Amino acid sequence: MYKVIGATRSRTFRVLWMLEELGLDYDHEPAAPRSDEALAHNPLGKVPALVNGEGEVLTDSVAIMTYLGDRHGALTAPAATVARARQDAMTMWLVDEMDAVLWAAAKHSFVLPEEERQPAIKEQLKREFERSAAVLAKRLTGPFLMGEEMTLTDILAVHCLNWAIGAKFPRVDDDLFAYGQRLRQRPAFIRASAR
Numbered sequence: 001m002y003k004v005i006g007a008t009r010s011r012t013f014r015v016l017w018m019l020e021e022l023g024l025d026y027d028h029e030p031a032a033p034r035s036d037e038a039l040a041h042n043p044l045g046k047v048p049a050l051v052n053g054e055g056e057v058l059t060d061s062v063a064i065m066t067y068l069g070d071r072h073g074a075l076t077a078p079a080a081t082v083a084r085a086r087q088d089a090m091t092m093w094l095v096d097e098m099d100a101v102l103w104a105a106a107k108h109s110f111v112l113p114e115e116e117r118q119p120a121i122k123e124q125l126k127r128e129f130e131r132s133a134a135v136l137a138k139r140l141t142g143p144f145l146m147g148e149e150m151t152l153t154d155i156l157a158v159h160c161l162n163w164a165i166g167a168k169f170p171r172v173d174d175d176l177f178a179y180g181q182r183l184r185q186r187p188a189f190i191r192a193s194a195r
């Protein structure tokens, strides 16, 4: 049985949603970032972490989702296919252009020590996010980012869109908003949210 370490209101949500989509049983330790429990599983104190059935600890939400997808043969194109290389490229683009921008905004809002924060940077980050969201809207040409099938890339994208709403970033595109709303109605999303 898997054990997920990390508070639901963090990037841990991606792993919880993935496990719910896969229909797998798991324990959940909703540890805060940098807490003793987080540090016990990752010397960086970051969440999420996942302990697999063999007691091995994995870190990083995207690495964990990829591991789960490969291991259970779902929510991912198979490894070593062109479809997978394209999925990975989309995933990494989201990490570069959305996750990193949202994380920078979080750092300058509450993560960094107060004296290191540069609040003025947030307006620039909002503009960068708007540009990326407009690009993402153009890249969304089917029901899911990679086409007809849902993948872990959709989990990452919708988590970033939710994060942007929480951080009061502007709404950019109606189709992208509708895509997020549709995925938020999935039973697995609702179950993960209730954690």
Ligand SMILES: N[C@@H](CCC(=O)N[C@@H](CS)C(=O)NCC(=O)O)C(=O)O
Pocket (backbone or CB within 6 Å): 010, 011, 012, 033, 034, 044, 045, 046, 047, 048, 059, 060, 061, 062
């Ligand atoms: N790339 C990592 C980032 C993990 C991360 O930074 N998580 C935040 C919470 S969402 C955290 O634990 N921050 C504490 C810190 O950076 O000290 C992932 O996707 O899991």
